[in-house]
Amino acid sequence: MMKKILFQGAGTAIITPMKEDGSIHYSLFGELLDRQVQENADAVIVAGTTGEASTLTDEEHFELVQYAVRRVNGRLPVIAGAGSNNTAHAAFLSRECERAGADGLLHVTPYYNKASQQGLFLHFSECAKATKLPIILYNVPSRTGVNIFPATYKRLCQFDNIVAVKEASGNFSQMAKIAALCGDDLAIYSGNDDQITSALALGAKGVISVLSNIIPADTHRICSSYFEGRREESDDLQLKYLELIEALFLDVNPIPVKQAMRAMGYDVGHCRLPLCDMDVTVAEKMYATLHRYGLLEGDGKRPGSVTVQQAKNAGSISVRNL
Template identity: 40%
Template structure:
Protein backbone atom coordinates (compact mmCIF):
# COMPACT_ATOMS: atom_id res chain seq x y z
CA UNK A 1 0.00 0.00 0.00
CA UNK A 2 1.26 3.47 -0.92
CA UNK A 3 0.69 5.80 2.03
CA UNK A 4 1.73 9.15 3.43
CA UNK A 5 2.80 12.43 1.86
CA UNK A 6 2.78 12.11 -1.92
CA UNK A 7 4.14 15.30 -3.42
CA UNK A 8 2.43 16.54 -6.58
CA UNK A 9 5.77 17.55 -8.04
CA UNK A 10 6.17 20.67 -10.19
CA UNK A 11 8.00 20.44 -13.51
CA UNK A 12 10.89 22.96 -13.43
CA UNK A 13 11.38 24.99 -16.58
CA UNK A 14 13.66 27.58 -18.10
CA UNK A 15 12.18 31.03 -18.80
CA UNK A 16 11.48 29.92 -22.39
CA UNK A 17 9.40 26.97 -21.15
CA UNK A 18 11.93 24.20 -21.83
CA UNK A 19 12.19 21.56 -19.10
CA UNK A 20 15.05 22.18 -16.67
CA UNK A 21 16.34 18.67 -16.07
CA UNK A 22 19.02 19.65 -13.55
CA UNK A 23 16.47 21.43 -11.37
CA UNK A 24 14.19 18.40 -11.66
CA UNK A 25 16.99 16.21 -10.30
CA UNK A 26 17.52 18.68 -7.47
CA UNK A 27 13.82 18.60 -6.56
CA UNK A 28 13.75 14.81 -6.48
CA UNK A 29 16.82 14.80 -4.23
CA UNK A 30 15.21 17.46 -2.00
CA UNK A 31 12.24 15.17 -1.42
CA UNK A 32 14.33 12.06 -0.88
CA UNK A 33 16.34 13.94 1.75
CA UNK A 34 13.31 15.42 3.50
CA UNK A 35 11.07 12.44 4.10
CA UNK A 36 8.51 12.62 1.29
CA UNK A 37 6.83 9.21 1.02
CA UNK A 38 6.14 9.23 -2.71
CA UNK A 39 6.28 11.41 -5.84
CA UNK A 40 3.43 12.09 -8.25
CA UNK A 41 5.01 12.93 -11.59
CA UNK A 42 3.31 15.08 -14.23
CA UNK A 43 -0.02 15.64 -12.58
CA UNK A 44 -1.87 18.95 -12.67
CA UNK A 45 0.86 20.56 -10.56
CA UNK A 46 3.43 19.22 -13.02
CA UNK A 47 1.71 21.10 -15.87
CA UNK A 48 0.54 17.94 -17.59
CA UNK A 49 -1.86 19.96 -19.72
CA UNK A 50 0.97 21.75 -21.54
CA UNK A 51 3.57 18.97 -21.82
CA UNK A 52 3.39 17.08 -25.10
CA UNK A 53 3.20 13.26 -24.90
CA UNK A 54 6.92 12.78 -25.49
CA UNK A 55 7.86 15.31 -22.79
CA UNK A 56 5.28 13.78 -20.45
CA UNK A 57 6.87 10.35 -20.71
CA UNK A 58 10.42 11.70 -20.57
CA UNK A 59 9.70 13.50 -17.28
CA UNK A 60 8.09 10.39 -15.79
CA UNK A 61 11.02 8.23 -16.86
CA UNK A 62 13.56 10.75 -15.62
CA UNK A 63 11.99 10.88 -12.15
CA UNK A 64 11.74 7.08 -11.93
CA UNK A 65 15.42 6.77 -12.82
CA UNK A 66 16.47 9.43 -10.32
CA UNK A 67 14.38 7.93 -7.49
CA UNK A 68 15.80 4.49 -8.27
CA UNK A 69 13.24 2.58 -6.22
CA UNK A 70 13.77 4.49 -2.97
CA UNK A 71 10.16 5.72 -2.76
CA UNK A 72 7.12 5.05 -4.97
CA UNK A 73 6.65 7.08 -8.14
CA UNK A 74 3.08 7.59 -9.31
CA UNK A 75 2.73 8.77 -12.90
CA UNK A 76 -0.08 11.07 -13.93
CA UNK A 77 -1.50 9.43 -17.03
CA UNK A 78 -5.14 10.53 -17.16
CA UNK A 79 -6.94 12.28 -19.97
CA UNK A 80 -10.34 12.95 -21.45
CA UNK A 81 -9.63 10.44 -24.21
CA UNK A 82 -9.69 6.82 -23.08
CA UNK A 83 -7.30 5.81 -25.87
CA UNK A 84 -4.80 8.50 -24.95
CA UNK A 85 -4.99 7.56 -21.27
CA UNK A 86 -4.28 3.94 -22.16
CA UNK A 87 -1.26 4.98 -24.23
CA UNK A 88 0.20 7.14 -21.44
CA UNK A 89 -0.53 4.50 -18.80
CA UNK A 90 1.08 1.79 -20.93
CA UNK A 91 4.22 3.87 -21.36
CA UNK A 92 4.42 4.71 -17.64
CA UNK A 93 4.09 1.00 -16.85
CA UNK A 94 6.96 0.22 -19.23
CA UNK A 95 9.07 2.93 -17.58
CA UNK A 96 8.56 1.30 -14.19
CA UNK A 97 6.01 3.53 -12.44
CA UNK A 98 4.73 2.03 -9.20
CA UNK A 99 1.21 3.27 -9.97
CA UNK A 100 -0.63 5.63 -12.29
CA UNK A 101 -2.94 8.51 -11.35
CA UNK A 102 -5.92 8.91 -13.66
CA UNK A 103 -7.98 12.07 -13.51
CA UNK A 104 -11.71 12.11 -14.25
CA UNK A 105 -12.11 13.13 -17.91
CA UNK A 106 -12.44 16.87 -18.19
CA UNK A 107 -14.45 19.13 -20.52
CA UNK A 108 -16.46 16.41 -22.31
CA UNK A 109 -18.50 15.66 -19.15
CA UNK A 110 -19.21 11.91 -19.41
CA UNK A 111 -22.05 10.20 -17.56
CA UNK A 112 -21.42 8.05 -14.48
CA UNK A 113 -21.66 4.98 -16.72
CA UNK A 114 -19.14 6.57 -19.06
CA UNK A 115 -16.77 7.17 -16.15
CA UNK A 116 -17.11 3.57 -15.01
CA UNK A 117 -16.38 2.22 -18.49
CA UNK A 118 -13.49 4.65 -19.01
CA UNK A 119 -11.63 3.59 -15.88
CA UNK A 120 -12.52 -0.09 -16.24
CA UNK A 121 -11.21 -0.10 -19.82
CA UNK A 122 -7.88 1.44 -18.79
CA UNK A 123 -7.50 -0.95 -15.85
CA UNK A 124 -8.19 -3.95 -18.05
CA UNK A 125 -5.78 -2.70 -20.74
CA UNK A 126 -2.75 -2.00 -18.54
CA UNK A 127 -1.70 -4.29 -15.64
CA UNK A 128 -0.36 -1.53 -13.40
CA UNK A 129 -1.73 -0.26 -10.10
CA UNK A 130 -4.10 2.64 -10.77
CA UNK A 131 -5.39 5.48 -8.59
CA UNK A 132 -8.50 7.36 -9.61
CA UNK A 133 -8.56 11.15 -9.26
CA UNK A 134 -11.78 13.09 -8.69
CA UNK A 135 -11.38 16.87 -8.81
CA UNK A 136 -14.71 18.33 -9.98
CA UNK A 137 -13.53 21.90 -9.41
CA UNK A 138 -11.18 21.49 -12.38
CA UNK A 139 -12.84 18.87 -14.55
CA UNK A 140 -16.48 20.03 -14.41
CA UNK A 141 -17.34 16.36 -13.91
CA UNK A 142 -17.93 14.75 -10.52
CA UNK A 143 -17.46 11.00 -10.09
CA UNK A 144 -19.99 9.98 -7.47
CA UNK A 145 -19.24 7.61 -4.61
CA UNK A 146 -21.52 4.94 -6.11
CA UNK A 147 -19.36 4.86 -9.23
CA UNK A 148 -16.18 4.58 -7.18
CA UNK A 149 -17.72 1.67 -5.29
CA UNK A 150 -18.31 -0.15 -8.58
CA UNK A 151 -14.71 0.46 -9.66
CA UNK A 152 -13.36 -0.72 -6.30
CA UNK A 153 -13.97 -4.33 -7.35
CA UNK A 154 -11.39 -4.08 -10.16
CA UNK A 155 -8.18 -5.59 -8.74
CA UNK A 156 -5.60 -3.10 -10.05
CA UNK A 157 -7.62 -0.02 -9.12
CA UNK A 158 -6.05 0.45 -5.71
CA UNK A 159 -7.07 3.94 -4.62
CA UNK A 160 -8.68 7.27 -5.28
CA UNK A 161 -7.45 10.82 -4.81
CA UNK A 162 -10.45 12.72 -3.50
CA UNK A 163 -10.01 16.45 -4.12
CA UNK A 164 -13.60 17.43 -3.37
CA UNK A 165 -12.71 18.86 0.05
CA UNK A 166 -15.99 17.40 1.34
CA UNK A 167 -15.08 15.50 4.52
CA UNK A 168 -18.50 13.88 5.24
CA UNK A 169 -18.63 12.61 1.67
CA UNK A 170 -15.03 11.42 1.87
CA UNK A 171 -15.68 9.63 5.16
CA UNK A 172 -18.69 7.88 3.59
CA UNK A 173 -16.48 6.75 0.70
CA UNK A 174 -13.78 5.45 3.04
CA UNK A 175 -16.36 3.29 4.81
CA UNK A 176 -17.91 2.08 1.55
CA UNK A 177 -14.65 0.92 -0.08
CA UNK A 178 -12.80 -0.28 3.02
CA UNK A 179 -10.66 -3.29 2.24
CA UNK A 180 -10.97 -2.78 -1.51
CA UNK A 181 -9.19 0.49 -2.22
CA UNK A 182 -7.65 3.32 -0.23
CA UNK A 183 -8.66 6.97 -0.21
CA UNK A 184 -6.13 9.79 -0.44
CA UNK A 185 -6.83 13.47 0.01
CA UNK A 186 -6.15 15.80 -2.88
CA UNK A 187 -6.94 18.97 -0.93
CA UNK A 188 -4.22 20.23 1.42
CA UNK A 189 -6.52 22.38 3.54
CA UNK A 190 -8.76 19.45 4.50
CA UNK A 191 -6.27 16.58 4.18
CA UNK A 192 -5.71 16.17 7.90
CA UNK A 193 -9.42 15.69 8.56
CA UNK A 194 -9.78 13.14 5.77
CA UNK A 195 -6.81 11.14 7.02
CA UNK A 196 -8.14 11.20 10.58
CA UNK A 197 -11.35 9.74 9.09
CA UNK A 198 -9.38 6.85 7.61
CA UNK A 199 -7.63 8.25 4.54
CA UNK A 200 -4.16 6.86 3.90
CA UNK A 201 -2.30 9.88 2.61
CA UNK A 202 -2.33 13.17 0.79
CA UNK A 203 -1.34 14.08 -2.76
CA UNK A 204 0.04 17.45 -1.78
CA UNK A 205 0.93 20.76 -3.36
CA UNK A 206 2.19 22.10 -0.01
CA UNK A 207 4.70 19.23 0.18
CA UNK A 208 6.64 20.87 -2.66
CA UNK A 209 7.85 23.56 -0.26
CA UNK A 210 7.38 21.89 3.15
CA UNK A 211 8.17 18.19 2.65
CA UNK A 212 9.18 17.45 6.24
CA UNK A 213 6.09 19.10 7.67
CA UNK A 214 3.72 17.33 5.31
CA UNK A 215 5.37 13.96 5.92
CA UNK A 216 5.07 14.44 9.67
CA UNK A 217 1.45 15.55 9.32
CA UNK A 218 0.52 12.48 7.27
CA UNK A 219 2.28 10.11 9.64
CA UNK A 220 0.52 11.61 12.64
CA UNK A 221 -2.88 11.66 10.97
CA UNK A 222 -2.69 8.08 9.72
CA UNK A 223 -1.67 7.05 13.26
CA UNK A 224 -4.65 8.95 14.67
CA UNK A 225 -2.55 11.35 16.77
CA UNK A 226 -5.00 14.26 16.81
CA UNK A 227 -2.98 16.57 19.04
CA UNK A 228 0.12 16.27 16.87
CA UNK A 229 -1.97 16.69 13.74
CA UNK A 230 -3.49 19.91 15.06
CA UNK A 231 -0.09 21.31 15.97
CA UNK A 232 1.52 20.57 12.61
CA UNK A 233 -1.49 21.52 10.53
CA UNK A 234 -1.73 24.92 12.21
CA UNK A 235 1.82 25.70 11.15
CA UNK A 236 1.14 24.61 7.56
CA UNK A 237 -2.27 26.22 7.12
CA UNK A 238 -0.87 29.52 5.77
CA UNK A 239 0.71 27.54 2.94
CA UNK A 240 -2.42 25.47 2.34
CA UNK A 241 -4.31 28.72 1.80
CA UNK A 242 -1.80 30.99 0.08
CA UNK A 243 -0.53 28.44 -2.44
CA UNK A 244 -3.93 28.68 -4.13
CA UNK A 245 -4.24 32.47 -4.44
CA UNK A 246 -3.98 31.90 -8.19
CA UNK A 247 -4.45 28.68 -10.15
CA UNK A 248 -2.11 25.86 -9.15
CA UNK A 249 0.82 25.58 -9.89
CA UNK A 250 1.35 29.34 -10.31
CA UNK A 251 1.89 30.16 -6.59
CA UNK A 252 3.89 27.04 -5.71
CA UNK A 253 6.28 27.54 -8.63
CA UNK A 254 6.89 31.10 -7.47
CA UNK A 255 7.39 29.83 -3.90
CA UNK A 256 9.99 27.30 -5.06
CA UNK A 257 11.70 30.01 -7.07
CA UNK A 258 11.76 32.23 -3.97
CA UNK A 259 13.33 29.34 -2.05
CA UNK A 260 16.03 29.06 -4.71
CA UNK A 261 15.05 25.55 -5.78
CA UNK A 262 13.87 26.27 -9.34
CA UNK A 263 13.92 29.07 -11.89
CA UNK A 264 11.04 31.23 -13.09
CA UNK A 265 9.80 29.11 -16.00
CA UNK A 266 6.11 28.34 -16.46
CA UNK A 267 4.19 27.60 -19.65
CA UNK A 268 1.41 29.60 -21.20
CA UNK A 269 -1.48 29.91 -20.73
CA UNK A 270 -0.22 30.00 -17.12
CA UNK A 271 1.73 33.10 -16.14
CA UNK A 272 4.03 33.97 -13.21
CA UNK A 273 2.40 34.85 -9.90
CA UNK A 274 0.95 38.36 -9.84
CA UNK A 275 3.14 40.73 -7.84
CA UNK A 276 0.22 41.65 -5.57
CA UNK A 277 0.20 38.08 -4.17
CA UNK A 278 3.93 37.57 -3.74
CA UNK A 279 4.17 39.12 -0.30
CA UNK A 280 1.37 36.87 0.99
CA UNK A 281 3.05 33.73 -0.34
CA UNK A 282 6.41 34.81 1.08
CA UNK A 283 4.83 35.47 4.47
CA UNK A 284 3.32 31.95 4.41
CA UNK A 285 6.72 30.46 3.59
CA UNK A 286 8.26 32.30 6.53
CA UNK A 287 5.42 31.41 8.92
CA UNK A 288 5.74 27.71 8.11
CA UNK A 289 9.52 27.68 8.38
CA UNK A 290 10.01 26.90 4.70
CA UNK A 291 11.92 30.15 4.19
Protein backbone atom coordinates in the same frame (compact mmCIF):
# COMPACT_ATOMS: atom_id res chain seq x y z
CA MET B 1 -8.44 -8.83 1.78
CA MET B 2 -7.27 -5.24 1.45
CA LYS B 3 -5.75 -4.33 -1.89
CA LYS B 4 -2.08 -3.42 -1.74
CA ILE B 5 -1.70 0.36 -1.59
CA LEU B 6 1.09 2.31 -3.25
CA PHE B 7 2.07 4.33 -0.20
CA GLN B 8 0.95 5.56 3.19
CA GLY B 9 1.68 9.15 4.17
CA ALA B 10 2.52 12.20 2.06
CA GLY B 11 2.98 11.81 -1.66
CA THR B 12 4.36 14.91 -3.34
CA ALA B 13 2.64 16.13 -6.49
CA ILE B 14 5.98 17.39 -7.73
CA ILE B 15 6.42 20.41 -9.98
CA THR B 16 8.18 20.25 -13.35
CA PRO B 17 11.02 22.81 -13.38
CA MET B 18 11.53 24.68 -16.64
CA LYS B 19 14.48 26.51 -18.15
CA GLU B 20 14.21 30.03 -19.52
CA ASP B 21 13.42 28.66 -22.99
CA GLY B 22 10.54 26.61 -21.55
CA SER B 23 12.27 23.23 -21.84
CA ILE B 24 12.36 20.85 -18.89
CA HIS B 25 15.21 21.48 -16.44
CA TYR B 26 16.14 17.85 -15.83
CA SER B 27 19.17 18.38 -13.61
CA LEU B 28 17.16 20.54 -11.23
CA PHE B 29 14.28 18.06 -11.40
CA GLY B 30 16.73 15.43 -10.20
CA GLU B 31 17.78 17.62 -7.28
CA LEU B 32 14.14 18.21 -6.34
CA LEU B 33 13.53 14.45 -6.41
CA ASP B 34 16.58 13.87 -4.20
CA ARG B 35 15.27 16.43 -1.73
CA GLN B 36 11.96 14.63 -1.54
CA VAL B 37 13.74 11.39 -0.70
CA GLN B 38 16.02 13.06 1.85
CA GLU B 39 13.13 14.82 3.58
CA ASN B 40 11.03 11.66 3.95
CA ALA B 41 8.35 12.07 1.30
CA ASP B 42 6.44 8.82 0.99
CA ALA B 43 5.96 8.96 -2.80
CA VAL B 44 6.30 11.35 -5.73
CA ILE B 45 3.61 11.95 -8.31
CA VAL B 46 5.18 12.98 -11.62
CA ALA B 47 3.44 14.68 -14.55
CA GLY B 48 0.24 15.39 -12.68
CA THR B 49 -1.66 18.66 -12.56
CA THR B 50 1.07 20.24 -10.40
CA GLY B 51 3.63 18.94 -12.89
CA GLU B 52 1.84 20.74 -15.76
CA ALA B 53 0.94 17.53 -17.56
CA SER B 54 -1.58 19.32 -19.77
CA THR B 55 1.21 21.29 -21.49
CA LEU B 56 3.71 18.45 -21.81
CA THR B 57 4.08 16.62 -25.10
CA ASP B 58 3.72 12.85 -24.90
CA GLU B 59 7.46 12.51 -25.47
CA GLU B 60 8.23 14.91 -22.60
CA HIS B 61 5.70 13.14 -20.40
CA PHE B 62 7.34 9.74 -20.81
CA GLU B 63 10.88 11.13 -20.55
CA LEU B 64 9.95 12.88 -17.30
CA VAL B 65 8.56 9.68 -15.81
CA GLN B 66 11.52 7.64 -16.98
CA TYR B 67 13.96 10.19 -15.57
CA ALA B 68 12.17 10.18 -12.21
CA VAL B 69 12.20 6.39 -12.04
CA ARG B 70 15.94 6.27 -12.73
CA ARG B 71 16.79 9.10 -10.34
CA VAL B 72 14.69 7.81 -7.47
CA ASN B 73 16.01 4.30 -8.08
CA GLY B 74 13.50 2.55 -5.87
CA ARG B 75 13.93 4.83 -2.87
CA LEU B 76 10.21 5.69 -2.93
CA PRO B 77 7.29 4.97 -5.28
CA VAL B 78 7.05 6.97 -8.50
CA ILE B 79 3.43 7.47 -9.55
CA ALA B 80 2.84 8.83 -13.04
CA GLY B 81 -0.02 11.04 -14.10
CA ALA B 82 -1.77 9.31 -16.99
CA GLY B 83 -5.12 11.07 -17.18
CA SER B 84 -6.78 12.42 -20.30
CA ASN B 85 -10.25 13.41 -21.45
CA ASN B 86 -9.73 11.07 -24.41
CA THR B 87 -10.12 7.48 -23.18
CA ALA B 88 -7.92 6.01 -25.92
CA HIS B 89 -5.19 8.51 -25.08
CA ALA B 90 -5.46 7.77 -21.35
CA ALA B 91 -5.04 4.06 -22.09
CA PHE B 92 -2.02 4.87 -24.29
CA LEU B 93 -0.48 7.02 -21.54
CA SER B 94 -1.04 4.18 -19.07
CA ARG B 95 0.81 1.67 -21.23
CA GLU B 96 3.71 4.02 -21.93
CA CYS B 97 4.10 5.12 -18.30
CA GLU B 98 4.19 1.45 -17.34
CA ARG B 99 6.88 0.93 -19.99
CA ALA B 100 8.78 3.91 -18.51
CA GLY B 101 8.97 2.09 -15.18
CA ALA B 102 6.34 3.85 -13.04
CA ASP B 103 5.17 2.10 -9.90
CA GLY B 104 1.60 3.30 -10.29
CA LEU B 105 -0.68 5.68 -12.17
CA LEU B 106 -2.87 8.66 -11.29
CA HIS B 107 -5.97 9.00 -13.47
CA VAL B 108 -7.91 12.25 -13.28
CA THR B 109 -11.56 12.38 -14.32
CA PRO B 110 -12.01 13.33 -17.99
CA TYR B 111 -12.18 17.11 -18.03
CA TYR B 112 -14.49 19.32 -20.14
CA ASN B 113 -16.41 16.38 -21.64
CA LYS B 114 -18.58 16.13 -18.48
CA ALA B 115 -19.18 12.41 -18.82
CA SER B 116 -22.08 10.66 -17.10
CA GLN B 117 -21.41 8.22 -14.26
CA GLN B 118 -21.69 5.38 -16.77
CA GLY B 119 -19.23 7.21 -19.02
CA LEU B 120 -16.80 7.58 -16.10
CA PHE B 121 -17.16 3.90 -15.28
CA LEU B 122 -16.43 2.88 -18.88
CA HIS B 123 -13.52 5.34 -19.14
CA PHE B 124 -11.76 4.08 -16.01
CA SER B 125 -12.56 0.48 -16.97
CA GLU B 126 -10.60 0.91 -20.20
CA CYS B 127 -7.72 2.54 -18.32
CA ALA B 128 -7.62 -0.37 -15.86
CA LYS B 129 -7.60 -2.91 -18.67
CA ALA B 130 -4.72 -1.13 -20.42
CA THR B 131 -2.16 -1.72 -17.66
CA LYS B 132 -1.15 -4.02 -14.84
CA LEU B 133 -0.07 -1.07 -12.69
CA PRO B 134 -2.08 -0.01 -9.63
CA ILE B 135 -4.25 3.02 -10.35
CA ILE B 136 -5.24 5.94 -8.15
CA LEU B 137 -8.36 7.71 -9.40
CA TYR B 138 -8.34 11.50 -9.06
CA ASN B 139 -11.59 13.32 -8.35
CA VAL B 140 -11.34 17.11 -8.53
CA PRO B 141 -14.73 18.48 -9.65
CA SER B 142 -13.73 22.14 -9.30
CA ARG B 143 -11.11 21.62 -11.98
CA THR B 144 -12.67 19.06 -14.31
CA GLY B 145 -16.39 19.85 -14.06
CA VAL B 146 -17.40 16.30 -13.13
CA ASN B 147 -17.73 14.40 -9.85
CA ILE B 148 -17.34 10.66 -9.28
CA PHE B 149 -20.25 9.45 -7.18
CA PRO B 150 -19.61 6.97 -4.35
CA ALA B 151 -21.69 4.31 -6.14
CA THR B 152 -19.42 4.63 -9.18
CA TYR B 153 -16.36 4.10 -7.01
CA LYS B 154 -18.03 0.96 -5.69
CA ARG B 155 -18.52 -0.35 -9.22
CA LEU B 156 -14.90 0.38 -10.09
CA CYS B 157 -13.65 -1.61 -7.11
CA GLN B 158 -14.21 -4.76 -9.20
CA PHE B 159 -10.92 -4.00 -10.97
CA ASP B 160 -8.03 -5.38 -8.94
CA ASN B 161 -5.66 -2.63 -10.08
CA ILE B 162 -7.96 0.29 -9.14
CA VAL B 163 -6.65 0.60 -5.61
CA ALA B 164 -7.20 4.17 -4.39
CA VAL B 165 -8.65 7.61 -4.97
CA LYS B 166 -7.25 11.09 -4.54
CA GLU B 167 -10.42 12.76 -3.33
CA ALA B 168 -10.27 16.52 -3.85
CA SER B 169 -13.96 17.29 -3.85
CA GLY B 170 -13.68 18.80 -0.37
CA ASN B 171 -16.92 16.99 0.44
CA PHE B 172 -16.46 15.03 3.66
CA SER B 173 -19.93 13.51 3.45
CA GLN B 174 -18.92 12.04 0.10
CA MET B 175 -15.59 10.86 1.48
CA ALA B 176 -17.34 9.10 4.37
CA LYS B 177 -19.76 7.44 1.95
CA ILE B 178 -16.85 6.22 -0.21
CA ALA B 179 -15.16 4.76 2.85
CA ALA B 180 -18.37 3.08 3.97
CA LEU B 181 -19.20 1.63 0.53
CA CYS B 182 -15.73 0.57 -0.60
CA GLY B 183 -13.94 -0.29 2.64
CA ASP B 184 -10.61 -2.03 2.06
CA ASP B 185 -11.19 -2.21 -1.69
CA LEU B 186 -10.35 1.47 -2.20
CA ALA B 187 -7.82 3.49 -0.23
CA ILE B 188 -8.49 7.22 0.11
CA TYR B 189 -5.94 10.01 -0.12
CA SER B 190 -6.78 13.61 0.64
CA GLY B 191 -6.39 15.83 -2.39
CA ASN B 192 -6.48 19.00 -0.27
CA ASP B 193 -3.60 20.06 1.94
CA ASP B 194 -5.88 21.92 4.33
CA GLN B 195 -7.90 18.77 5.04
CA ILE B 196 -5.24 16.14 5.70
CA THR B 197 -6.00 15.35 9.34
CA SER B 198 -9.75 15.43 8.72
CA ALA B 199 -9.34 12.89 5.93
CA LEU B 200 -7.10 10.72 8.10
CA ALA B 201 -9.84 10.68 10.74
CA LEU B 202 -12.13 9.12 8.13
CA GLY B 203 -9.57 6.42 7.40
CA ALA B 204 -7.53 8.04 4.61
CA LYS B 205 -4.06 6.63 4.01
CA GLY B 206 -2.46 10.02 3.48
CA VAL B 207 -2.36 12.96 1.10
CA ILE B 208 -1.23 13.76 -2.42
CA SER B 209 0.22 17.14 -1.68
CA VAL B 210 1.27 20.43 -3.24
CA LEU B 211 2.48 21.71 0.15
CA SER B 212 5.17 19.03 0.30
CA ASN B 213 7.00 20.68 -2.58
CA ILE B 214 7.74 23.42 -0.03
CA ILE B 215 8.00 21.52 3.28
CA PRO B 216 8.22 17.79 2.52
CA ALA B 217 9.47 16.77 5.97
CA ASP B 218 6.65 18.43 7.91
CA THR B 219 3.98 17.30 5.45
CA HIS B 220 5.22 13.76 6.02
CA ARG B 221 5.08 14.39 9.77
CA ILE B 222 1.42 15.45 9.64
CA CYS B 223 0.69 11.93 8.44
CA SER B 224 3.32 9.91 10.28
CA SER B 225 2.52 11.44 13.68
CA TYR B 226 -1.16 10.59 13.14
CA PHE B 227 -0.42 6.98 12.21
CA GLU B 228 1.95 6.64 15.17
CA GLY B 229 -0.76 7.72 17.59
CA ARG B 230 0.46 11.29 18.17
CA ARG B 231 -2.73 12.84 16.85
CA GLU B 232 -2.41 16.10 18.75
CA GLU B 233 0.97 16.66 17.10
CA SER B 234 -0.59 15.92 13.72
CA ASP B 235 -3.42 18.38 14.35
CA ASP B 236 -0.99 21.04 15.56
CA LEU B 237 1.09 20.75 12.39
CA GLN B 238 -2.02 20.90 10.20
CA LEU B 239 -3.14 24.09 11.91
CA LYS B 240 0.37 25.55 11.93
CA TYR B 241 0.56 25.44 8.14
CA LEU B 242 -2.96 26.51 7.21
CA GLU B 243 -1.89 30.03 6.29
CA LEU B 244 0.93 28.70 4.13
CA ILE B 245 -1.46 26.29 2.41
CA GLU B 246 -3.87 29.13 1.70
CA ALA B 247 -1.03 31.16 0.20
CA LEU B 248 -0.16 28.30 -2.16
CA PHE B 249 -3.68 28.43 -3.57
CA LEU B 250 -4.06 32.19 -4.05
CA ASP B 251 -4.04 31.44 -7.77
CA VAL B 252 -4.49 28.35 -9.91
CA ASN B 253 -2.13 25.51 -9.02
CA PRO B 254 0.79 25.24 -9.84
CA ILE B 255 1.32 28.98 -10.36
CA PRO B 256 1.83 29.87 -6.66
CA VAL B 257 3.98 26.87 -5.74
CA LYS B 258 6.39 27.47 -8.62
CA GLN B 259 6.58 31.17 -7.80
CA ALA B 260 7.12 30.33 -4.14
CA MET B 261 9.94 27.94 -4.97
CA ARG B 262 11.63 30.59 -7.08
CA ALA B 263 11.43 32.94 -4.11
CA MET B 264 12.92 30.21 -1.91
CA GLY B 265 15.92 30.03 -4.22
CA TYR B 266 15.05 27.19 -6.58
CA ASP B 267 15.40 28.22 -10.23
CA VAL B 268 12.31 26.27 -11.31
CA GLY B 269 11.25 28.74 -13.99
CA HIS B 270 7.73 29.76 -14.93
CA CYS B 271 4.62 27.81 -15.82
CA ARG B 272 3.94 27.19 -19.47
CA LEU B 273 1.16 29.21 -21.03
CA PRO B 274 -1.74 29.59 -20.64
CA LEU B 275 -0.71 29.75 -16.96
CA CYS B 276 1.28 32.85 -16.03
CA ASP B 277 2.66 34.51 -12.89
CA MET B 278 0.35 35.92 -10.25
CA ASP B 279 -0.74 39.53 -10.10
CA VAL B 280 1.91 41.50 -8.20
CA THR B 281 -0.38 42.35 -5.29
CA VAL B 282 -1.38 38.72 -4.82
CA ALA B 283 2.23 37.59 -5.16
CA GLU B 284 3.35 40.00 -2.45
CA LYS B 285 0.77 38.49 -0.11
CA MET B 286 2.26 35.05 -0.76
CA TYR B 287 5.84 36.29 -0.29
CA ALA B 288 4.87 37.89 3.02
CA THR B 289 3.43 34.55 4.15
CA LEU B 290 6.59 32.68 3.13
CA HIS B 291 8.56 35.24 5.10
CA ARG B 292 6.48 34.66 8.23
CA TYR B 293 7.26 30.95 8.00
CA GLY B 294 10.99 31.64 7.71
CA LEU B 295 11.17 30.31 4.16
CA LEU B 296 12.72 33.37 2.53
CA GLU B 297 15.35 34.71 4.91
CA GLY B 298 18.85 33.30 4.61
CA ASP B 299 18.88 32.42 8.31
CA GLY B 300 15.55 30.61 8.06
CA LYS B 301 14.77 27.10 6.92
CA ARG B 302 16.46 27.39 3.57
CA PRO B 303 20.10 28.55 3.39
CA GLY B 304 20.76 30.70 0.36
CA SER B 305 17.14 31.75 -0.04
CA VAL B 306 16.27 35.36 -0.70
CA THR B 307 14.77 38.09 1.42
CA VAL B 308 11.15 39.11 1.16
CA GLN B 309 12.11 42.39 -0.52
CA GLN B 310 14.20 40.56 -3.12
CA ALA B 311 11.27 38.27 -3.75
CA LYS B 312 8.96 41.23 -4.29
CA ASN B 313 11.43 42.86 -6.65
CA ALA B 314 12.03 39.81 -8.83
CA GLY B 315 9.52 37.90 -10.89
CA SER B 316 12.13 35.26 -11.73
CA ILE B 317 14.65 34.49 -9.01
CA SER B 318 17.66 32.39 -9.90
CA VAL B 319 19.54 32.23 -6.60
CA ARG B 320 20.13 28.64 -5.51
CA ASN B 321 22.26 27.00 -2.89
CA LEU B 322 21.37 23.34 -2.96
